Amino acid sequence: MVVWERPEPPSRPALAPLSREAIVRAAIALADADGLDAVSLRKVAGVLDAGPMRLYGYIATKEELLDLMVDAIYAEIRPSGTGWREVLRSLAESTRQAVHRHEWFADLIGGRPQLGPNALARGEAVAAGLGAVQVDDVMPVVGAVDSYVIGAVRREIGERRAERASGMDQRAWQRAFGPYLTRTFATGRFPALATVVHDAAHLDADETFRIGLDFLLDGIGVHLSR
Structure with a gap:
């Protein structure tokens, strides 16, 4: 069949454009x-409508992908303020907010220092603010502030996950275990703990985080004033 008579092959869709940024955005969404x-x-690759092998031209391993995801979230942490106390408070609060937006971030912060460009920019902002x-x-x-925040947010995220797994929110959990604590405290074996549970103010997560952070910043202030 001559060329003028031969049907054209079916058109093939153009390959979807790719970039590391697009890959990381898709991974964060997942x-x-x-x-x-x-x-x-x-x-x-499925989200991006691309073959998995195409991604290896941009990212070699899943560990690299996780590093890029973490660094992308560091772009959301931009401490600000005047004076060391405001800067450290802003650092703590913005980190906590980032974790609550991206629950998985709590599993990856900590450990070795992050050296991506956004993590370094965050470090520069903090160091400059502590001039x-x-x-x-x-x-x-x-490091003290980071350790406090990491511990606090991991506890908060752990409680959130436990609620989802059990199907019980905090009030339902308290109703379920309240009778047990009442019977246990009635034995008189835990008088100090019973007093705290019965008489102390019951704070929500935001208040608990803020007060704990105040304790830490007060201690830092004492050290810096020496």
């Missing part, structure tokens, strides 16, 4: 919806 277990290069603090105190002070 993690936000269904947790880190939902993230794989194959699933990300009056002695250089030898900068890393210990920031």
Whole structure:
């Protein structure tokens, strides 16, 4: 059949454009919806309507993808303020807010320092904001705040996950276990704990975080004033 008579082959769709930024955005969307277990290069490729092998031209391993995801979230953490206390409070609160937007982030912060461009920009903003603090105190002070925040948000996220797994919110959990605590405290074996549970103010997560952070910042202030 001559060329003029030969039918043209079916048209093939153009390959979807790719970039590391697009890959990371898709991975974050998967993690936000269904947790880190939902993230794989194959699933990300499916979201982007691309073959998995195409992604390897941009990202070599899942570990690299997780590093890029973490660094993308660091772009949301931009401490600000005047003076060391405002900067550290802003650091703590903005980190907590980022974790509550991206629950999976609580599983990946901590450990070795993050060296991506957004993490370094966050570190630069904090170090610059602590300009009056002695250089030898900068890393210990920031480390103390980071440790407090990481511990606090992991507890909060753990409670949120437990609620989802059990189907009981905090009030339902208290109703379920309240009678047990009443019987246990009635034995007189835990008088100090019973007093705290019965008489102390019951704070919500926001208040607990703020007061704990105030305790830490007050201690840092004492150290810096020496």
